[in-house]
Amino acid sequence: MTTDKAGKGTNLQRGGLALAFAKLFFLIAGYAISIVLTRLVSPETFGLYGVVSMVIAVPNMVLIQTVLFTVSRPMAAEITRGLGSYDFLRRRGFRLAALLGGLVSLGFLAGADLIAAWLRDPSLAGPLRVVSVIPMVYALYAVNVGTLNATRRFGMQAALDVIMASSKASLIIGAAALGYGLAEILGGFTGAAALVLTLSVILVRVARPAGVDEAAAVAQRQGGQEVPRIAAFAGSLLIFTAVVNLLLATDLLMLKHFVVSAEDQASVGFYTSASLVARVPYSLMNAVSLMMFPLVATLHALEDAPRLRRYIAETAKVSALLLCLLAGVAAAASGEIQRLLFPAAYGAVADELRLMVWG
DSSP states (O other): OOOHHHHHHHHHHHHHHHHHHHHHHHHHHHHHHHHHHHHHHHHHHHHHHHHHHHHHHHHHHHHHHHHHHHHHHHHHHHHHHOSSSSHHHHHHHHHHHHHHHHHHHHHHHHHHHHHHTTOOOOGHHHHHTTTTHHHHHEEEEEEEEHHHHHHHHHHHHHHHHHHHHHHHHHHHHHHHHOOOOOHHHHHHHHHHHHHHHHHHHHHHTTTOOOOOOOOHHHHHHTTOOOOOOOOOHHHHHHHHHHHHHHHHHHHHHHHHHHSSGGHHHHHHHHHHHHHHHHHHHHHHHOOOHHHHHHHHHHHHHOOOOHHHHHHHHHHHHHHHHHHHHHHHHHHTHHHHHHHSSOOGGGGGHHHHHHTTTTT
């Protein structure tokens, strides 16, 4: 028994390290895209890239976090009791993903002109339509990632993150290097999303737990088993993630809305660079939630409230300490960071970065 627990602990630690590495790789790849793009395109084009990326990032993050955790939470708890609901939970997740992702993608496809008009740049309608399919793809992808997360296949989940980051960076930078326009550059994001969705389907099939079919047959003979409802949980998570991501996007989108004159368009690109740097501490902490969530669900299912409280409290302390440390370093060296990462002109927002990083 002790050996089994030690083995599970070791596997969990390895999976946690793999996931942390993947999140760090994803973050580095994302910043590599921005750093390289500032040297391949004008500040104006880079600003437009940042605006469209932010517009699509809001529903993407809401969908992937809502669907991922809506699948991961009940599945992690159910796995503790058995595997009878494995396929049912995945089907339910796909229905939710198709509904939410489909509505968002159709909204972007039909409303691209309206969004571009609000941003006071009709030329953005085409690029917005190019990325309109991504919310649907991301929502379906989140079901598979949630499955891997619940079954603690952190290594496979990490592999998906690394491949997504690598393919996205390669396609976007490649399009910019070849001299293509904004729509084609953003098309690299769409292509990478489609690629990683296909790969996630393969990995989930490979990682399918042994005994699922037998457990489902037993549950059916026994009249089925109670499956937790997800409507309230999904709804609250949807609202929370929407509010958080809208707050993260509001500053850049409002800036683009009020910047009208052509000579000021470069400021959107400058501000985008500072905003990216300011989000480094927040982005690094995302890995923490992905690692702790299945464990929280398992402890909740086991009704181990004291251990659950200790686990959450210690995780919160470590997260707060790391956030303050990272924000302090970035604020103190804001000018040096801007000059190191971006062309000299982007140093104009060093003072703004010093304040933004604490947000």
